[in-house]
Amino acid sequence: MTGPLRSILLVLILASASWAEETSRPNILLVLTDDQGWTTLGCYGGKIVPTPNLDQLANSGVRFTDAYVTSQCTPTRATLLSGQYTARNRMWHVIPWYGCPWARVEEVPFVEQLARDQPTIAAQLRQAGYVTGIAGKWHLNNGVDGNYNALNPENASHFGFDFVATAVPKKQFDPGGDRGVDWLTDQTLQFVEQNRQGPWFFYLSHHMIHGKVVAPKELEEKYLQQGYTDEGPNRAVYLAGLEAIDHSIGKLIAGLKKLGEYEDTVIIFLSDNGGIDWRLDHRNLQKPHPDTPKLAVDIYEYDNAPLRAGKGSIYEGGVRVPLIMSWPKKWPAGKVIHTPVHAVDLAPTCFQLAGHKPVEDQALDGFDLSELITKGTDPSFTDRPIYQYSPIYDLNWGLTPCASIRVGDFKLIEMFGDRFDSEHQYVLGHRIELYDLKKDLGEQNDLVETKPEVRNKLHRQLRDWMRAMDVPAPRLNSHYEPARAFETTRVKTEWVVAP
Structure with missing residues (x-):
């Protein structure tokens, strides 16, 4: 095969390979x-x-x-x-x-x-x-x-x-x-x-x-x-x-x-x-x-x-x-x-x-x-954690600052200082909840007291992840005013800062 023909054939082969890759x-x-x-x-x-x-x-x-x-x-x-x-x-x-x-x-x-x-x-x-x-x-x-x-x-x-x-x-x-x-x-x-x-x-x-x-x-x-x-x-x-x-x-x-x-x-x-x-x-x-x-x-x-x-x-x-x-x-x-x-x-x-x-x-x-x-x-998904981080209030949905982790069938939720319960009643205090989603998809049976080893392991894992992400666990608010606690505003106060 002559040089020119060999060159043309090589171009066609490369073009064919490129076309095959593109169409795949x-x-x-x-x-x-x-x-x-x-x-x-x-x-x-x-x-x-x-x-x-x-x-x-x-x-x-x-x-x-x-x-x-x-x-x-x-x-x-x-x-x-x-x-x-x-x-x-x-x-x-x-x-x-x-x-x-x-x-x-x-x-x-x-x-x-x-x-x-x-x-x-x-x-x-x-x-x-x-x-x-x-x-x-x-x-x-x-x-x-x-x-x-x-x-x-x-x-x-x-x-x-x-x-x-x-x-x-x-x-x-x-x-x-x-x-x-x-x-x-x-x-x-x-x-x-x-x-x-x-x-x-x-x-x-x-x-x-x-x-x-x-x-x-x-x-x-x-x-x-x-x-x-x-x-x-x-x-x-x-x-x-x-x-x-x-x-x-x-x-x-x-x-x-x-x-x-x-x-x-x-x-x-x-x-x-x-x-x-x-x-x-x-x-x-x-x-x-x-x-x-x-x-x-x-x-x-x-x-x-x-x-x-x-x-x-x-x-x-x-x-x-x-x-x-x-x-x-x-x-x-x-x-x-x-x-x-x-x-x-x-x-x-x-x-x-x-x-x-x-x-x-x-x-x-x-x-x-x-x-x-x-x-x-896929081994990547074996005991792979799923995280949520919501350090905010959104009262339209009863959301208060919280985070969660799911590993396998167990899901742990941490509420950082207050919450609204299933009846939309406001409750003060830090809280951890633990659920077995395989047995309790509706998250009704809190296992936090009966599964302390699972609770402690998942809580450590959640906090370790938060530290790795360089995000804080929300603290009690130094500007807390009970009479205005549920007031939502679009006007930033002087203590609201950019991340």
């Missing part, structure tokens, strides 16, 4: 819903709202029964995009700032803007050759970079996105609207159609089922006719909104199949926190109250049983969510994984799928889920 990397569609609880899907035990499309997604892929996020919007979104626990990225509070500066326990200052130099899934996948896009809720900045509703297209590249869908029109949030479910779904499919040369990464971040809950009239009427009303638990409009989400998943899958992208696309579906069981009204506590104040229930949306509590809570109803992952071309169908996993695991999983090595200065707190999915086991 899947597209990634990350779908995040807002405030959708673990029990709202049929495949997770839901019996009220039909979710055939999500159930079919689970049947064609992998369903995780013990998947965790944080208990509220901003922290989960920061965790998801960074691959870091909020104790590391410091975004453990919903933005913009609000707080309880006169409460019994001091709140730990938090980061209020996602930094432009924070490596995100999108930024790193773009480095790996992916075209990246986003549609929907952002809620990680306030200002020129974006806001609650959407990322600013002009500055999206700072966070790794090539494309930003048009924000949902305001009318879609009015009664009868769908909070932009169809709007965002359509723009997602338009992005896919325009980038089929691949690979691509798309982050579809729904506004549904966050309040004020609205839903298409025909869907709401369906549940009204079934006897559900505008009062909870299980409000008709809330049920209708859940069904609208399922319709979106069906539309996405049908669209991907029509475009020939379905088999080569990893679909990841999860919620940003547990479902809203009730939203609490703390205004009554800002008036003269008895020695044992109690939060009033403002609105009751959905019954999260068998999980305890809901959005904003460190109990399972606040932090355990549905997680479904599907890759028809390579992953098993109908697999159920009971190993505890966390949103921090999704970034390293995406990087592995893309053949991307994370940037050196990006500390990742999670593990790649691929081997767990394909083989069912």
